[in-house]
């Protein structure tokens with residue numbers, strides 16, 4: 436029963452924050468006044484370990500869930516006792532706000548994934564659970580003190596064993612991202628990298644860079660924004676960019692697979708323990724996207740620089756020239772620009788999250804003036820390795836003699852594109868069989884692939900035009916002949932002869 440109570444509390448607090456607005460100013464606490472002294476030039480406070488409340492749990496790959504050994508600032512023997520490896524890199528994982536006062540289930544998952552990718556590394560989990568389970572604004576204010584604890588820990592570790600700054604990578608989720616930022620600001624030298632996993636929004640959207648994660652806090656700061664719905668400061672995740680590279684998967688607002696039905700299904704199959712997933716699904720997706728990047732190296736997701744999510748959704752931003760695309764997550768290319776770079780990507784609704792992005796450009800010719808909105812289309816892509824049929828797409832506007840550009844994604848690698856089919860569905864149950872169907876003429880499709888960086892032109896399979904009729908047959912386009920390898924030609928020939936039935940012959 437208490438779990439249900441917890442869920443009620445979580446929802447209540449989250450929605451109280453989102454709908455009525457958490458206080459935009461951090462509640463003054465007696466401790467936050469002492470924080471002001473930190474920014475003076477004295478370094479004495481750095482050596483005072485007596486007020487450290489956070490604990491630094493050295494986790495192992497064998498028992499990623501358990502606190503078996505703490506490294507204690509001021510007690511050098513604990514470094515040895517925990518078998519800290521001085522030769523390799525260190526990941527410091529920082530959790531966020533919690534209602535239960537316990538580590539959330541993603542913590543051991545991230546620890547395991549870090550060890551899977553870097554088996555000899557050190558993974559340290561910061562435990563600030565007591566301060567993290569307060570009323571949200573209080574916990575938000577505590578990020579400064581926890582950041583100070585982490586900075587002291589890192590400074591001490593560095594001084595004690597001459598541990599190199601460039602081997603330190605802090606990873607913070609939600610409020611933990613701001614803790615990492617504050618820690619990075621206070622260390623003597625910049626740490627190598629901070630990864631912010633959906634940094635918390637309430638209390639931070641309008642706060643200054645000293646109170647939040649910012650590009651100044653490490654040599655390189657990368658951020659994933661996964662739950663930024665609602666007006667600023669009311670969304671769970673911060674909306675503005677706070678790193679060198681800020682990735683907004685699926686626009687950053689809300690993640691696929693996180694709708695109410697899906698999460699209810701998950702609760703039904705995995706139990707009430709996951710009740711809070713309904714609220715946190717999109718927020719926590721940031722962690723799972725990072726885990727994905729650690730463990731699914733063969734399915735590396737790509738993100739693309741774009742001025743807005745609207746332009747991205749039109750497929751306009753799939754270029755990789757001049758660092759405009761980048762790997763998402765662990766293997767990101769550390770491109771430091773003066774201003775934050777906003778990047779976009781689509782994902783699947785489960786791991787591995789990678790999809791393949793395509794921009795489709797098509798010009799609709801017509802003799803009569805036709806004008807439609809929100810037309811349901813189905814697009815089929817056939818490639819050298821695979822095919823993806825009937826990908827639904829709702830075309831926002833469809834007008835005679837205009838060009839439309841849109842983004843299409845597939846969750847499988849179909850190889851090099853050879854053929855495309857475009858189907859215009861009837862959007863109404865009422866059909867008029869005697870009515871002449873509305874028809875557009877299409878000469879060419881232009882398709883650009885983000886992942887392959889190819890630009891291809893597809894022309895009507897037969898004759899000059901393919902015809903796209905509402906409720907009619909699919910318009911078929913094949914890749915223009917030039918630049919086709921013989922292997923592709925063979926495959927293309929097969930496609931032309933058998934249409935989509937080739938799948939059976941290859942299985």
Ligand SMILES: *[C@@H]1O[C@H](CO)[C@@H](O)[C@H](O)[C@H]1NC(C)=O
Nearest residue numbers: 471472473474475476477478
């Ligand atoms: C810290 O040092 C800077 C320049 O090094 C100086 O401008 C500033 O006043 C100092 N702050 C304090 C609190 O002493």
Ligand SMILES: *[C@@H]1O[C@H](CO)[C@@H](O)[C@H](O)[C@H]1NC(C)=O
Nearest residue numbers: 800801802803804805835836
């Ligand atoms: C569309 O353009 C074609 C030629 O470019 C022209 O023949 C046709 O009349 C135009 N249709 C409309 C509705 O303006």
